[in-house]
Amino acid sequence: MKVYFELNGEQKYVEIKPGERLLDLLRRLGMKSVKEGCRTGECGSCTVLLDGRPVRSCLTFAAKAKGHRITTLEGLGSPEDLHPLQEAFLETGAIQCGFCTPGMILVAYHLLSHNPDPTPEEVREAISGNLCRCTGYAKIVDAVLLAAERKRKGDWR
Amino acid sequence: MKVVGKSVRKVDGIPLATGQPVFTLDVDLPGAAVGKVLRSPYAHAEIVRIDTKKAEELPGVLCILHHGNVPRTPYTTAGQGWPEPSPYDTFLFDKKVRFVGDRVAAVAAISEEIADEALRLIEVEYRELPAVLDPEEATAPGAPVIHDEEDARGIHDPQRNIAAAIDIRVGDIERGFSESDVVVETTCEFPYVQHVPLEPHCVVAYLDEEDRLVIRSATQVPFHVRRIVARALGLPLSRIRVVKPRIGGGFGTKQEIILEDVAAALALRVRRPVVMKYTRAEEFTSARTRHPMKVRVKLGAKKDGRIHAIEMDVLSNTGAYGTHSLTVLSNVGSKTLPLYNKAPHLWFHGKAVYTNLPVAGAYRGYGATQGYFALEVAIDELAEKLGMDPLELRLKNHIRAGESSPIFEKIGEGREGKAQVVKSCALAECIREGAKRIGWYEKRGKHLWDGPWVHGVGMAVAMQGSGITDIDMAAATVVMNEDGTFRLLVGATDLGTGSDTILAQIAAETLGVPVEAISVYSSDTDFTPFDTGAYASSTTYVSGGAVLRAAREVKRRILEVGAAILGDPPEDLDLAESYVVSKKTGKRVPLSEVGHRAMYVTDQKHIIATASFVAPESPPPFAAFFAEVAVDTETGIVRVVRFVGVADCGTPINPALAEGQLEGAIVQGIGHTLYEEMLISSRGGVRNPSLFDYRIPTAADVPEIEAVLIPTDEPTGPYGAKSIGEIGINGPAPAIANAIYDAVGVRLYRIPFTPERVLRALRTRS
Numbered sequence: 001m002k003v004y005f006e007l008n009g010e011q012k013y014v015e016i017k018p019g020e021r022l023l024d025l026l027r028r029l030g031m032k033s034v035k036e037g038c039r040t041g042e043c044g045s046c047t048v049l050l051d052g053r054p055v056r057s058c059l060t061f062a063a064k065a066k067g068h069r070i071t072t073l074e075g076l077g078s079p080e081d082l083h084p085l086q087e088a089f090l091e092t093g094a095i096q097c098g099f100c101t102p103g104m105i106l107v108a109y110h111l112l113s114h115n116p117d118p119t120p121e122e123v124r125e126a127i128s129g130n131l132c133r134c135t136g137y138a139k140i141v142d143a144v145l146l147a148a149e150r151k152r153k154g155d156w157r
Numbered sequence: 158m159k160v161v162g163k164s165v166r167k168v169d170g171i172p173l174a175t176g177q178p179v180f181t182l183d184v185d186l187p188g189a190a191v192g193k194v195l196r197s198p199y200a201h202a203e204i205v206r207i208d209t210k211k212a213e214e215l216p217g218v219l220c221i222l223h224h225g226n227v228p229r230t231p232y233t234t235a236g237q238g239w240p241e242p243s244p245y246d247t248f249l250f251d252k253k254v255r256f257v258g259d260r261v262a263a264v265a266a267i268s269e270e271i272a273d274e275a276l277r278l279i280e281v282e283y284r285e286l287p288a289v290l291d292p293e294e295a296t297a298p299g300a301p302v303i304h305d306e307e308d309a310r311g312i313h314d315p316q317r318n319i320a321a322a323i324d325i326r327v328g329d330i331e332r333g334f335s336e337s338d339v340v341v342e343t344t345c346e347f348p349y350v351q352h353v354p355l356e357p358h359c360v361v362a363y364l365d366e367e368d369r370l371v372i373r374s375a376t377q378v379p380f381h382v383r384r385i386v387a388r389a390l391g392l393p394l395s396r397i398r399v400v401k402p403r404i405g406g407g408f409g410t411k412q413e414i415i416l417e418d419v420a421a422a423l424a425l426r427v428r429r430p431v432v433m434k435y436t437r438a439e440e441f442t443s444a445r446t447r448h449p450m451k452v453r454v455k456l457g458a459k460k461d462g463r464i465h466a467i468e469m470d471v472l473s474n475t476g477a478y479g480t481h482s483l484t485v486l487s488n489v490g491s492k493t494l495p496l497y498n499k500a501p502h503l504w505f506h507g508k509a510v511y512t513n514l515p516v517a518g519a520y521r522g523y524g525a526t527q528g529y530f531a532l533e534v535a536i537d538e539l540a541e542k543l544g545m546d547p548l549e550l551r552l553k554n555h556i557r558a559g560e561s562s563p564i565f566e567k568i569g570e571g572r573e574g575k576a577q578v579v580k581s582c583a584l585a586e587c588i589r590e591g592a593k594r595i596g597w598y599e600k601r602g603k604h605l606w607d608g609p610w611v612h613g614v615g616m617a618v619a620m621q622g623s624g625i626t627d628i629d630m631a632a633a634t635v636v637m638n639e640d641g642t643f644r645l646l647v648g649a650t651d652l653g654t655g656s657d658t659i660l661a662q663i664a665a666e667t668l669g670v671p672v673e674a675i676s677v678y679s680s681d682t683d684f685t686p687f688d689t690g691a692y693a694s695s696t697t698y699v700s701g702g703a704v705l706r707a708a709r710e711v712k713r714r715i716l717e718v719g720a721a722i723l724g725d726p727p728e729d730l731d732l733a734e735s736y737v738v739s740k741k742t743g744k745r746v747p748l749s750e751v752g753h754r755a756m757y758v759t760d761q762k763h764i765i766a767t768a769s770f771v772a773p774e775s776p777p778p779f780a781a782f783f784a785e786v787a788v789d790t791e792t793g794i795v796r797v798v799r800f801v802g803v804a805d806c807g808t809p810i811n812p813a814l815a816e817g818q819l820e821g822a823i824v825q826g827i828g829h830t831l832y833e834e835m836l837i838s839s840r841g842g843v844r845n846p847s848l849f850d851y852r853i854p855t856a857a858d859v860p861e862i863e864a865v866l867i868p869t870d871e872p873t874g875p876y877g878a879k880s881i882g883e884i885g886i887n888g889p890a891p892a893i894a895n896a897i898y899d900a901v902g903v904r905l906y907r908i909p910f911t912p913e914r915v916l917r918a919l920r921t922r923s
Contacts, residue, residue: 032178032180079171096817098172099653101173137855139813
């Protein structure tokens with residue numbers, strides 16, 4: 001069937017296969033930031049935002065996107081125009097291999113959209129569904145807190 | 158220094174931060190087929206019959222490979238330097254399977270669904286064989302022989318299932334113990350644990366327009382992949398190109414050739430691109446693990462605390478194949494015993510045995526982690542018996558700069574080692590700094606209660622190496638562009654560690670330019686010079702040594718051109734801020750002018766240089782680890798309240814990246830100390846092959862980690878650097894075990910310290 005949905009601000013009208021996962025659809029559409037780490041909803045690498053809320057795209061049928069707004073990391077910023085969260089992740093050294101980074105940044109974006117001044121514990125709780133095996137999380141928490149501080153000062157979009 | 162020592166941003170950071178398609182599977186190749194592997198349901202069985210007819214008739218199935226239709230060449234999956242010190246006991250496909258998850262056959266099909274269906278249609282008749290499921294029973298008389306094939310090579314004693322063995326003596330161990338006033342003996346067990354990189358193993362293999370085989374792989378060892386795939390498939394090495402894009406974490410598991418060989422074999426048959434990836438379940442059943450071990454340590458000491466004799470006895474379980482079996486076993490001693498170098502009497506012995514269980518391989522720490530768990534718990538027990546502060550006992554006995562250990566010479570990488578003198582060591586400072594930060598003297602022995610929780614503190618120390626002496630070789634090419642920027646081509650393999658950035662910093666410092674003037678390209682066997690790869694804590698030290706030398710040679714050539722322009726002799730000139738500058742007159746010329754002149758104007762030449770570096774020694778980094786734990790005496794839950802790791806990695810080229818290595822390794826170590834364990838069924842299968850059932854630490858689990866660096870200047874390292882990648886994982890198990898003892902007075906000798914185990918130990922004591 002063909003479905004309409006909004007992908008990173010663009011209208012899409014695409015054919016989806018029966019049983020197709022949102023993860024596969026998005027990667028097929030070129031959104032390679034959406035990573036498959038387990039395909040069973042355990043690692044969080046495939047996190048995208050559906051109407052602004054984080055979902056695991058590996059456990060979400062592509063059909064579920066119909067009529068909704070999907071945001072992947074590509075929709076947040078680009079190499080020429082980094083989002084403040086991306087900037088903060090780079091600045092604090094929160095990226096090692098970078099495989100978990102897209103999901104981490106998207107859950108952090110969601111956290112800061114409803115909690116502009118999180119405590120370190122709230123950040124940890126918010127990202128606890130997203131696994132990282134490289135950093136030990138310390139610098140990721142630092143990055144989110146730094147971005148939150150900047151957001152409160154108005155450096156955001 | 159302008160660039161070295163600065164926490165500059167990762168040179169590959171922007172593509173990673175913005176989700177650019179930089180990983181192995183982020184390319185879409187037209188007409189790509191999907192490869193899948195049929196895996197053994199039995200721990201040990203002979204394949205009596207394999208019938209692929211029904212599977213082949215399924216529309217969309219392109220090819221099926223199994224032992225009956227591929228060449229039979231023994232090789233090792235260990236991505237080590239040639240000749241590999243691991244036995245050649247593996248075949249592309251064999252008529253025998255040796256563990257649950259072993260390869261039986263592989264399919265290429267036009268879609269994943271069809272490939273999966275084809276796997277179901279392959280008919281295999283197995284004759285189940287008695288299996289070895291307990292390493293203690295592997296060498297018993299009458300035990301089933303796991304590698305009875307005649308064409309395997311390099312197995313220590315195949316009839317007794319011994320993949321590798323070691324026996325090293327220094328002094329007279331019996332005399333050592335009889336002369337000791339105090340003797341302790343401790344046995345610690347390390348179970349099956351796994352690397353769990355977020356990106357599973359994956360590869361794309363295809364034939365290019367010139368019919369050469371291109372393997373794009375998530376690997377730590379592109380050059381070893383090329384060599385080993387050439388051997389396994391009987392191809393000329395020159396026909397293979399291995400490309401390593403960005404890697405989603407490795408920690409050693411991607412130092413193995415466990416997918417590239419099959420993908421390449423399929424691509425050659427079907428003549429179209431083949432994409433293969435492990436599922437997360439396959440990562441657990443069929444990738445690699447840390448070697449499970451039982452390590453017995455016996456220590457003898459004089460009354461005043463001088464350690465006089467150390468015996469270390471190791472039983473290592475290498476699983477069904479002997480990849481890294483000898484070298485991991487060797488490292489249990491070679492990376493631990495030199496730390497207490499004053500002991501004149503040493504005996505290090507052990508064996509690595511085959512079992513019909515998951516295959517162990519390289520994992521960050523590489524044997525040292527298992528060794529330090531036992532050794533550092535034994536040190537804590539020795540201190541108690543001596544009535545000494547364990548911190549003081551360590552300070553009294555640890556190796557110092559200017560000192561050596563006979564072990565350096567006795568144990569090398571599958572062969573004898575090489576004598577070396579430690580030239581930089583700040584371990585004493587690391588210990589004192591860590592003690593201060595954790596509050597050692599305020600908290601130790603105080604048993605502070607907080608409801609049902611009792612607090613305690615414990616410590617451990619460790620060293621590692623920096624590359625493999627006389628074996629690891631790296632080369633680097635520095636190319637000048639006419640605008641005064643540079644390309645740095647390295648075979649070194651950044652797998653997320655930030656090594657591309659470190660190497661760029663070393664080049665930039667040498668060439669007097671900002672990091673932005675260096676474009677790093679890593680790694681591609683067609684276009685980058687050789688490098689053994691990212692393992693053995695080698696990249697900063699060994700690859701960095703090559704970059705330093707190549708950059709120095711390019712500098713020399715730039716100064717020659719600069720001399721012709723400025724009319725000053727080259728020895729008066731230096732590079733700074735993208736200029737050639739006369740140290741005498743202050744005259745200067747921009748690098749862009751040097752570049753244009755050299756390339757287009759006068760006496761033209763391309764300013765380019767390649768240099769190699771072989772590690773002449775392996776300077777150890779050192780670290781001290783301190784844990785504060787709280788133990789719930791009602792439930793047995795252990796909470797790490799704080800963890801401090803203080804490391805001497807020489808001069809940190811990039812402090813933020815070095816801290817990141819330390820923090821990440823510590824958290825992995827806390828994971829295996831408290832939660833992680835692959836559980837094995839009575840039939841040899843992995844019972845918990847998922848991230849729900851095999852728990853790695855989440856952000857909410859992790860305590861406050863303080864990672865502190867105490868810089869030293871390692872004279873043999875690039876700008877004073879040593880390694881940092883592995884050492885951090887050695888500390889958590891013993892430091893936490895010792896902290897639990899401080900809190901509640903029970904010793905735990907087997908990780909993970911689950912609530913059940915802690916509670917049982919508490920009950921047994923009372």
